[in-house]
Amino acid sequence: MRLLRQDGFTLIELMVTISVMAILLAIAVPSFSQFIINNRLTSQINQLVSDISLARSESATRGARITICTSTDGATCAGAGSWEQGRIVFVDTNNDGVHQSAELLLKVTEQLSGSNTLALSSGAFFIQFRPYGGLSPAAGASFHLCSPSSATGKQVAVAATGRPLVTTVACP
Numbered sequence: 113m114r115l116l117r118q119d120g121f122t123l124i125e126l127m128v129t130i131s132v133m134a135i136l137l138a139i140a141v142p143s144f145s146q147f148i149i150n151n152r153l154t155s156q157i158n159q160l161v162s163d164i165s166l167a168r169s170e171s172a173t174r175g176a177r178i179t180i181c182t183s184t185d186g187a188t189c190a191g192a193g194s195w196e197q198g199r200i201v202f203v204d205t206n207n208d209g210v211h212q213s214a215e216l217l218l219k220v221t222e223q224l225s226g227s228n229t230l231a232l233s234s235g236a237f238f239i240q241f242r243p244y245g246g247l248s249p250a251a252g253a254s255f256h257l258c259s260p261s262s263a264t265g266k267q268v269a270v271a272a273t274g275r276p277l278v279t280t281v282a283c284p
Contacts, residue, residue, distance in 0.1 A: 145261075146262070149259050149261055149262050150262070152225070152226055152228065152259070153228065153257055153259055153262070153265060153266050154266070156224055156225075156228060156230070156257055156266075157257050157266040157268060157278055159221060160230070160255060160257070160268055161268055161276045161278060163180055163199065163201055163219060163221055164180065164239075164268065164270060164274075164276045165276065166201055166218065166219055167179070167180050167201050167218075167239075167241050167274075168241050168245045168274040168275075169245070170201075170203070170218060170241075171241035171242060171243055171244070171245050171274075172243070172244060172245035174203060174243075175243045176203050176204070176205065176243055177203070177204045177205075177207050177240055177241065177242060177243060177248065178201065178202070178203060178204060178218070178240070178241045179201070179202055179204040179209050179211070179238050179239070179240045179241075180199055180200070180201050180238060180239050180240075181199060181200060181202075181209060181210070181211065181237055181238035181239075182194065182195055182197060182198070182199055182237045182238070183197070183198050183199055183200040183211075183220070184197050184198060184223075186198060186200060186220040186222070187200070187211070187217070187220075188200075188210075188211055189209065189210050189211050189237065189238060190237060191210070191237055192237065193237070194229070194230065194231065195230040195231060195232060195255065196223060196224040196228060196229055196230045197223050198220070198221055198222050198223040199220075199221045200217060200219065200220050200221070201217075201218045201219040201221075202215050202216060202217045202218055203215055203216040203218065204240060207240075209237075209238040209240060210238075226259070227259070227260055228257060228258065228259045228260075229256075229257070229258050229260075230255060230256070230257045231255065231256050232253060232254070232255055233253065233254040233255070233256065234253060236253075239253050239270065241274055245273070245274045246272055246273050246274050247270055247271070247272050247273070247274050250272040251272065252269065252270055252271055252272050253269075253270040254267060254268070254269045254270070255267065255268040255270075256281065256283075258283035258284070259283070262283065263282060263283060264280055264281065264282055264283060265280070265281055265282075265283040266278060266279070266280060266281070267279050267280075267281040
């Protein structure tokens, strides 16, 4: 009589495979969550750089002052609060840093997703670009973007010429 051979896994082989998979997942999951945090920070800082570059470009193209300010409703400047609540970019015809209905609204950026914080170093609620593309006042500005679940964040330093530069910084 001939014995039939059946292919398959033994219980020991299955348990070893499950143990190896559990170890690999324990190593990969924390790295993946940090990857998601870093990806969100990069995306949000790139959006800010895009707004700054648009304002700088439009100020030089239009020969007018362009302002970026905090905004909760996407139509008016908040004048208080924080930069993560959202912002608008507009042509500031009267140079007051406040959007009036007669002034052209160029871009609306919604509030940041997640619990990240975005702050301007001077504590101001708007930055303004002169008609040639430089920052007004010409002292420069610096934005800090941080996540509560990460020790490092992103910084955008805006030079007096209006050029933004992104770096990685330590968060408090």
